[in-house]
Amino acid sequence: MVDLGAQYNSIKKEIDGAISAVIKESAFIGGKHVQKLEEEIASYCGTKYAVALNSGTDALYLSLKALGIGKGDEVITSPFTFFATGEVISLAGAKPVFVDIDPATFNIDPELIEKKIMKKTKAIIPVHLFGLPADMDRIIKIAKKYKLYVIEDACQAIGAEYKGVKTGNLGDVGCFSFFPSKNLGAYGDGGIITTNDQELAVNIKTLRNHGSKIKYQNEVIGVNSRLDGLQAAILSVKLKYLDKWNKERRRVANTYNKLLKDTEWLETPFNHTSSRLRGASNETMKQFNNDFIPVFHQYTIRIKNGKRDQLKQYLNEKGVSSMIYYPIPLHLLKAMEYLKYNKGSFPTSEKASEEVLSLPIYPELDVKIINKIVKIIISYKK
Ligand SMILES: *Cc1c(COP(=O)(O)O)cnc(C)c1O
Helix, strand or coil: CCCCHHHHHHCHHHHHHHHHHHHHHCECCCCCCHHHHHHHHHHHCCEEEEEECCHHHHHHHHHHHHHCCCCCCCEEEECCCHHHHHHHHHHHHCEEEECCCCCCCCCCCCHCCCHHCCCCCCEEECCCHCCCCCHHHHHHHHHHHHEEEEEEEECCCCCCCCCCECCCCCEEEEECCCCCCCCCCCCCEEEEEEEHHHHHHHHHHHHCCCCCCEEEEECCCEEECCCCCHCCCCCCCCHCCHHHHHCCCCHHHHHHHHHHHCCEEEECCCCCCCCCCCCCHHHHHHHHHEEEEEECCCEEEECCCHHHHHHHHHHHHEEEEEEECCCCCCCHHHHHHHHHHCCCHHHHHHHHHHEEEECCCCCCCHHHHHHHHHHHHHHHCC
């Protein structure tokens, strides 16, 4: 699915240099490399502040904690995402309230949010799934109307833009993951939050370090969620290449789009016919494509003939890897049983989980290999 070795080889000298510098300085926890990365990420996203953390999961969790969200509160999010998005809401003591997705984008459907808002609702967590920004204007409009916080789960979308603004700078706080396979991946776990709210940044900084600003003067109950210096130094090197890599991902996606467009039993991203986009004019589609600059963390197609699992098996036999993100929507997972949702609660998410298939995508993926993969896909006879 990804080729992390190819990426390392292309910048080996710089990475090796950065690693030995950190070791020489013994700047292992916190320190200047972490601070430098925070400044670089804030500047990259266009926010005033960034606070580096242990993971994307902690970025989401500590955002909720710092915003004072917990017991008795409700938080709205999509059930079609990685488990962590919903998990952190429960972990913080609040109740996850799911809202179904737009079939065209796989992101939360703004149309359906308002009727789920209750007195207890405190925040919305839109997920920019697969690297495509959620429909933020409509989400933020609703959030403003009901005075809700917007926490972006941008873990898959670093560098993506919505109407000219980078993800992470669209809501009250943006959460990113540096998990190795993410678009900006560390060589271990890592994450970061971005925000323009100084108080929030300070609170998250305090929480990440056992609730203390000054050593041994613990003000609140926190956690240990510091990013280490080695990861920060590696990420600083890689950040310089992120735009180039994201552009290459879009090239790969466009190539797939072109080669797969006439295969009627599957749908490529952006050409889905949703209720909102069904029958949309070329002009509308053009506007849609201009508003959203995706970064293709995944290239995810829909298999519409009911043979998704068989196709996956077939590809596997032919040596092509593919993945199902995500096979079970959050509301049907055992850990979420206590919320008492049923099969049928979120039909669009459930349908997506039965139809999606993510194909290999990474910046170095050669057009010849894409051609081969597509030939094998098209050769599949039910
Ligand atoms: C990766 C991911 C996370 C969690 O990030 P970690 O760094 O692995 O903790 C959360 N949400 C989404 C959508 C993700 O893809």
